[in-house]
Amino acid sequence: MKAFVFPGQGAQFVGMGKDLYETSDIAKELFEKANTILGFRITDLMFNGTDEDLRQTKVTQPAIFLHSVILAKTLGSEFNPDMVAGHSLGEFSALVTANGLSFEDGLTLVYKRALAMQKACEMNPSTMAAILGLPDAKVEEICASITDETVVPANYNCPGQIVISGTNAGIDKACELLKEAGAKRALKLSVGGAFHSPLMNPAKEELEKAINETKFEKPICPIYQNVSTVAETEPETIRKNLIAQLTAPVKWTQSVEHMIADGATEFVELGPGSVLQGLVKKINSTVATSGKQ
Template sequence: MKAFVFPGQGAQFVGMGKDLYETSPLAKEMFEKANEILGFRITDLMFEGTDEDLRQTKVTQPAIFLHSVILAKTMGADFQPNMVAGHSLGEFSALVAANALSFEDGLKLVYKRALAMQKACEMNPSTMAAVLALADEKVEEICASITDEVVVPANYNCPGQIVISGSDKGIDKACELLLAAGAKRALKLKVGGAFHSPLMEPAKVELSEAINSTEFATPICPVYQNVSTIAETDPTTIKANLIAQLTAPVKWTQSVEHMVADGATEFIELGPGSVLQGLVKKIAKDIVTSGKQ
């Protein structure tokens, strides 16, 4: 059974999607439609911009979404998923690829999400850190022990790799404690703020209104969502999980484990980079992985 997976923020690179634009009339049409919807030429930034341009949340998120979704749509009959999933932002790509959401609505929501997250980041100085080689339970315990600052597990990426999220002071304090507890590394990331933490509450409020007023359909296959980690097909549940995702952790390890338990034998990553293929291999080492970008 084939599982198609879609990457999140951090996978972007200058030149992403350019080959698609130049070789596929459908891709070109979709990219131009996106330029029109966004009100600026995101293709110029994707194809010829700088790393700094692409690192802006308001550019990164729609850029990765467009690359991933257009790859899926240009596959035509070759895109026959038995299940789909996306990492954080990638969940929107997965939902559009699986026809739960139209391309236009998906792009509008992703752009609104990016702007709302950027605004929430500017309200509170906050960040994230990658923690390597420490048990999930220990990371959770240390985060919970810090009560005077916000710090929570944000991404369960694979066994031995968790990303934590919170206030600047909270992350500094947690990194110190995690290293003392035996973590191989506790490394602050170059991100705009504390994604998937309570500090994203203002963005969640803003986005929930937009999601609730957008029409969702039943997807063509189950979607394994970050929040629930199990197969979802009900549009109402999908919406609720998508809203909850902004302040809840991305449970990627658990999602992949459930997909494998439900029969996935091959994972195909659509979008920039190959991060998810690497994570899947660490979660289920005998699984076949490949990618298109």
């Protein structure tokens, strides 16, 4: 069985999507539609902008979504998923490609999500850090022991690799304790805020209203969501999980394990970069992985 997976923030690069725009009429039409919906020419920033342009959350998230979704739309019958999943932002790409959301509604929600997250970051100066070489339970235990600051596990990427999220002071304290506990690395990330933590609550409240006003359909195949990690097909459940996702951890390891348990033998990554292929291989080295950009 074939699983298609979609990357999240951090996979962007200058020039992303340009080949698609220049070689496919379908892609060109959808990119131009996106420019109209967003009210600015995101294609100019994607194809010819700077790294700094693309690092702005309000640009990064719609850019990665567009690259992933439009790529899937150009594949025709080659896009034949038995199941889909996306890492954080990538969950929106997965939903649109599986016809659970329209292209227009998906892009609108992603842009609103990006703006709301940007605003929440400005309200609460905060950050994230990658922790390598410790069991999940140890990272959870140390984060829970810090009670005077906010710090929580945010991304369960693969065994031995967790990203934590919290206030600047909370992350500093956690990194020290995790290194003392034997972490191989505790590396602060150059991100704008504490994604997938309680510090995103203001963004969650804003996004909840937009998601509740959006029409969801039953997808053509199950989607394995970051919050529940299991196969979901009911629109109302999918909607609730999408809202919860902003403040809950991305359980990527557990999602991939459930996809494999349910029969996935091949994972195809659609969108910029190849990060998810690497994570899938670290979770289970026996499955086939490939990608398209």
